[in-house]
Amino acid sequence: MDELLSTFKKFAIHGDTKATGKEMNGKNWAKLCKDCKVIDSKNVTGTDVDIVFTKVKAKTSRVITYEEFQKALEELAPKRFKNQSKDEALQSMHKLIEGKEPTNVGVTKVAKTGAVDRLTDTSKYTGSHKERFDESGKGKGKGGREEIVEHTGYVGAYKNAGTYDEKTKAKYIIHLYDLICEASWEDKEAHIYYTDFIMEMGILFLNMMHHIHMLLYGNIWFSVADMIILTQLRFLSQEIQRRLRQHKNYLHIYDVLDKRFSLATMEELASHDDRCAICWEKMYTAYKLPCGHLFHKHNDLAVPLRMYHKSKLSKLNMHNISKAATDITRLTAGHVGGQIFAAYVLCTAQDKDAVRLALEQIDVIRRMCTENKEMELVTTAEGMGTSTKIACLISIEGGHSIDSSLPTLRMFYLLGVRSMALTHNCNTPWAETSSSLYSNYQQKNNSLTDFGKAVVSEMNRLGMLVDLSHSSWGTARAVLKHSAAPVIFSHSSAYAICNNTRNVPDDLLLLLKENGGLIMVNFYSNFVACSNNANVSILAGT
Incomplete structure (x- = not known):
């Protein structure tokens, strides 16, 4: 009987947040009969269920109590189990109902297509959307929507976060090395340039590979998403070409310098106090201007x-x-x-x-x-x-x-x-x-x-x-x-x-x-x- 009472309470509060579980309305009574297979469309129909509900409830009431619920089952049992005695039929009725819970059977389902399946597959989500679900695909609820503030100086979930820091660290390492080993090298500018160039090209290529991977393995062909990715790939390709053109110009400038200006001798460097005529930085090698002045190899303008x-x-x-x-x-x-x-x-x-x-x-x-x-x-x-x-x-x-x-x-x-x-x-x-x-x-x-x-x-x-x-x-x-x-x-x-x-x-x-x-x-x-x-x-x- 306890299980029967538990089932009554579960159906009594179904769909009604204000319900106490002590009374059940006609809608939930009909759902109980349907979900628990009391209605078999042969011996017991939906009409029979409605008639019994009206019969057992009080005249002015729209709900039934647990006692009235039991009377309703006694009315339906002989009709549902015609070949059994009254007591046996009631026991069989209780077995149908005991331990059951409301189901969503009969609720309208979304007709899924290939595109819907793809868009609702949480395993393919990225960025902040991925953070809202666990590995099983179950939503994290409020915890997945919390705004976690990152004090990194980058926009949240920025895919290139930390790259600027790495480039800056590399430049500072070169600068510190230059300060410590001032007498041993002067190609600081070239080292900084190539550090910046290699890291910038590396970031562009990694970004391009990332987008190509999404295009090939994201199963998003013939959609708006693949058009966006193709547009981004076009932009990245143009950026790589632009950066390579700049590097080509950089090499061309130094080629022109090497052809037009000769290198100064150590005696000529000493006569100029080893200082560049333009930037006045200390020199270890230098080009000679037509006027006789020397200018620093990496400060030629x-x-x-x-x-x-x-x-x-x-x-x-x-x-x-x-x-x-x-x-x-x-x-x-x-x-x-x-x-x-x-x-x-x-x-x-x-x-x-x-x-x-x-x-x-x-x-x-x-x-x-x-x-x-x-x-x-x-x-x-x-x-x-x-x-x-x-x-x-x-x-x-x-x-x-x-x-x-x-x-x-x-x-x-x-x-x-x-x-x-x-x-x-x-x-x-x-x-x-x-x-x-x-x-x-x-x-x-x-x-x-x-x-x-x-x-x-x-x-x-x-x-x-x-x-x-x-x-x-x-x-x-x-x-x-x-x-x-x-x-x-x-x-x-x-x-x-x-x-x-x-x-x-x-x-x-x-x-x-x-x-x-x-x-x-x-x-x-x-x-x-x-x-x-x-x-x-x-x-x-x-």
Whole structure:
């Protein structure tokens, strides 16, 4: 009888959180009869069950008590077990019911397809979704939804977490080794570069292998998921190709250096106090410049003021900068009334952080020209003409610094930039350089694209000087034809004097005259003397 009572209570509270288990409604009574096989559709039907329920319950009540439940079973037993005596039939009825629980038989089931099975297979879940289920596929409930805060500095479940730390640790290890073994090696920059290059390529390849594995073994063909993975694989492929192109340019630069410049002897290094003429770092090997100065093997390009002094202008005496060719004392002695300061960014920063580097250089120039009483930042022709100080103009050397973005160009103008060279020693996606140092963005008979023309037009509208130094002759001709305002060659010379692609041929000089533009002569030896040995007499003769 205890089991019978237990079954009654379980069915009495089924589907009703407020039920006490002491009374059972008609719906649960019918479910009990169905789940316990009291209804056999032959001797006992659903109608019979409903009639008995109405018969045993109180007139005004909608539920039956346990005692009334027993009376109902006594009414149904003889009908369900017709070949047995009344007592035997009641015992058989109790056996059908005792120890049973409500089932979900008859509840509508979701019709599963192959796609539904695949999406509901917890063994294939990844990331935060996987954390919500145990190994058997059973949900963890509230515990699986808890937000576990990771104080790692990475976004939760970021698959490349820790890679930056490893790269940084590797660089610091190299740096510490360099400090300890200063006299034994100087290839720190190359080691850092290759550490960064190998780790970056390794991460890209692992990421690609991960996506290929998901595509092949995830059983997600012909779905939205495989399209997303294919798109990501395309992006990763492009990133690998871009990084390999950058590495190719890196190797090309050093190949050019090795061909154009000879190595200094130990005697020549000693005569320069083993210091680089550009960065003033200690040297153990060095290249020789045509002028006779030595420059560091891994600092072969001019280091901007912001890099050399770490932008700490407040700690720098601008009147006497021993490690630079320009300071306020020398500008004043030379009666320099105005100076165009170039915000120059290496071509290797193109498509990476060229915009940020240009902003940092502009910041240094602005602070330098506003924090020194002898200097004044000017942004107009009137300001240049009326200034009684050393007037400072800001120029960007290399169109790769705008990252092919007209809004970026306009923001540079608002920061005070009034001139921009369309190229430096590398092509941009929209203009061509005179140099063959880099091989990226080769133009095919299209030295100035439609976007390049839009850049020139926007510079005309803003009032920025278009600088054609470093641009190819084809690009220069296209700009002179398209520009509605005079242009300049800020540091070029005449091709008729020296056969150098950085110089300007006569036909372009005539077009420049028609344009009303200006060319400023560059005194670099190879541009005016066609050799490494220029002097005042040669310059005066030209």
